[in-house]
Amino acid sequence: MALQCGIVGLPNVGKSTLFNAISSARAEAANFPFCTIEPNVGVVTVPDKRLNILEVLVKPNRVVPTVIEFVDIAGLVKGASKGEGLGNKFLANIREVDAIIHVIRCFEDENIVHVAGGVDPIFDKEVIDTELQLKDLESVEKKIARIEKIAKSGDAKAKKELEVLNQFKKGLQEGKNARALEIEKEDLEAVRDLHLLTIKPVLYVANVDENSIIDGNKFVEQLKENVKEENADVIVLCAAIESQIAELDEPEEKELFLSEYGLDESGLNKLISAAYKLLDLITYFTAGVQEVRAWTIKKGWKAPQAAGVIHTDFERGFIKAEVIKLSDYETYKSEATCRDNGKIAIEGKEYVVQDGDIMHFRFNV
Numbered sequence: 181m182a183l184q185c186g187i188v189g190l191p192n193v194g195k196s197t198l199f200n201a202i203s204s205a206r207a208e209a210a211n212f213p214f215c216t217i218e219p220n221v222g223v224v225t226v227p228d229k230r231l232n233i234l235e236v237l238v239k240p241n242r243v244v245p246t247v248i249e250f251v252d253i254a255g256l257v258k259g260a261s262k263g264e265g266l267g268n269k270f271l272a273n274i275r276e277v278d279a280i281i282h283v284i285r286c287f288e289d290e291n292i293v294h295v296a297g298g299v300d301p302i303f304d305k306e307v308i309d310t311e312l313q314l315k316d317l318e319s320v321e322k323k324i325a326r327i328e329k330i331a332k333s334g335d336a337k338a339k340k341e342l343e344v345l346n347q348f349k350k351g352l353q354e355g356k357n358a359r360a361l362e363i364e365k366e367d368l369e370a371v372r373d374l375h376l377l378t379i380k381p382v383l384y385v386a387n388v389d390e391n392s393i394i395d396g397n398k399f400v401e402q403l404k405e406n407v408k409e410e411n412a413d414v415i416v417l418c419a420a421i422e423s424q425i426a427e428l429d430e431p432e433e434k435e436l437f438l439s440e441y442g443l444d445e446s447g448l449n450k451l452i453s454a455a456y457k458l459l460d461l462i463t464y465f466t467a468g469v470q471e472v473r474a475w476t477i478k479k480g481w482k483a484p485q486a487a488g489v490i491h492t493d494f495e496r497g498f499i500k501a502e503v504i505k506l507s508d509y510e511t512y513k514s515e516a517t518c519r520d521n522g523k524i525a526i527e528g529k530e531y532v533v534q535d536g537d538i539m540h541f542r543f544n545v
Contacts, residue, residue, distance in 0.1 A: 185277060185279045186253045187250055187281045188308060189282060190307060193283050194285060198385065199220075199252040201425070202224055203222040222250045224452060226452055227453060230536060233506070240472040241471065244472070244474065246475065248459075251273065275375050281383050281455060282305065282384050283387055285304060286387055286388045287399070288389070289389070301406075305407075315377055316352055316376045320349050324342065324349065344363065344367045344371070345370055348371060357378035358376045381412075381460075383412065383455060384403060390418055393416070393443065417447025462479050462533070463475065464535070464536070464538070482532055482533065483498065483529060483532075483539075486533045494543050499544055500541075501526075501540070503524070503537050503538070505523070506537075508521075
């Protein structure tokens with residue numbers, strides 16, 4: 181599943197520094213791949229300690245983690261919704277991604293100019309929010325103009341759709357993001373074809389200085405308070421530190437560097453894991469001597485859909501799935517002993533795959 185997170189932010193907030201750290205990040209083991217598929221798109225592995233556990237137990241020829249794509253979206257200026265600066269390119273790029281990583285400056289540095297003349301995370305957030313809301317409002321109003329004519333003819337479906345569209349219009353006019361509006365799940369169908377920018381899930385990244393990496397600062401607290409209504413997470417990291425970590429080759433060097441700042445994990449790892457969760461993704465595993473591999477699926481998928489990620493034939497000819505829980509695999513050390521102890525469940529087409537399941541599919545085509 182090639183799902184993308186777009187990194188956005190105003191000039192001089194640390195967006196490019198963070199993306200460069202992602203782009204140059206080395207995986208924890210040599211056989212964990214990284215690549216850049218375009219100058220502004222990086223593919224990075226999702227940190228998962230469960231793979232390390234399976235590698236020790238199975239001793240496979242290779243280990244293949246799951247990945248996530250990050251897109252460095254073109255810079256934004258006020259007026260982007262009207263085509264100012266790189267506005268049109270920015271909005272086109274952000275429409276294509278599945279989630280937004282919004283980097284916000286939460287540090288003071290007189291050597292780094294701020295576009296507004298001073299550090300103000302709420303101002304930064306609202307500049308981008310406003311431009312996206314204006315573009316969404318434009319999309320909603322255009323559809324309202326089309327649907328109104330049908331609704332006036334007495335079409336019940338159009339009337340309901342118009343009612344929902346007007347809810348979005350009202351919220352956007354009030355300066356709210358579409359994701360923050362209380363709309364029934366089934367009513368979201370009315371705007372699905374619009375691919376609204378502010379309905380995409382968002383993760384806020386508070387870029388702080390080295391002294392604020394543990395406890396945060398007043399800017400971080402302001403940001404957290406502001407985004408409560410959106411039910412969005414805030415990740416605190418220091419892009420400058422992350423860029424230094426990315427230059428280190430050995431895991432031991434990275435651990436030592438992190439310990440000097442009192443950290444047990446890099447901010448980049450936290451960001452990648454949080455982005456994965458933001459996209460409502462989970463991981464299941466296949467494990468054999470040839471390969472231990474992590475597979476990405478959407479939370480709530482059933483066994484045949486999960487099998488289809490490996491190959492469409494697996495889904496088309498699905499018969500059953502053999503499922504082992506990781507805790508059982510750890511206890512009994514191998515698939516064979518799990519089988520001997522009745523720890524392999526045979527599941528059918530209605531089984532909802534759980535995060536961390538180790539699976540083997542039976543199929544026939």
